[in-house]
Amino acid sequence: MLIVLGLAVIPLLDLLDLGPRANHSTPSLSPAQQVGWKFGIAMLQAASVEDATRLAAPDQWPRISSIIDERHAVDQPLLVGAQIGIGVVRCNDSAPADAVCFHAWLYTTGRPEIMRIRYVVSGPPDALLVTEIDRVAPRTAAR
Helix, strand or coil: CEEECCCCCEEHHHCCCCCCCCCCCCCCCCHHHHHHHHHHHHHHHCCCHHHHHCCECHHHHHHHHHHHHHHHCCCHHHHCCCEEEEEEECCCCCCCCCCEEEEEEEECCCCCCCEEEEEEEECCCCCCEEEEEEEECCCCCCC
16 A cells, blocks of 8 residues: 655655755654655655765665665666655554655656665654665556
8 A cells, every 4th residue: 555645746856955954844744754755855866875864773874875876876867857756655564563664766757667765764753763774676667
């Protein structure tokens, strides 16, 4: 089951400012959804490893770096007009009870997905972090 967050499809080139003063919070999202939203953008926009690691547990940093390296290796012509989609998905049984799970994908309308990741946000309400991240094979059907 995939629940796409409101306004989750974002033109890639419109999200260049992920610095500390950027405001990507949406009042209708829960704190865990806000962390998931920001993390998905940071990972697939690939602005920097630091933007993503700021939102993740330290044991996930090597994986984050590896995925961002893969994202940087994508041929630039494939990224023309690319967008990011972020959706809340059902967590698997091994996820913590308080977890919110996400898929985020990079795609261009009318073409196969470029990249997809799955990640878990959990922790105390005042210290939510991405506690697990994996690459997922992109769906091959065009959107």
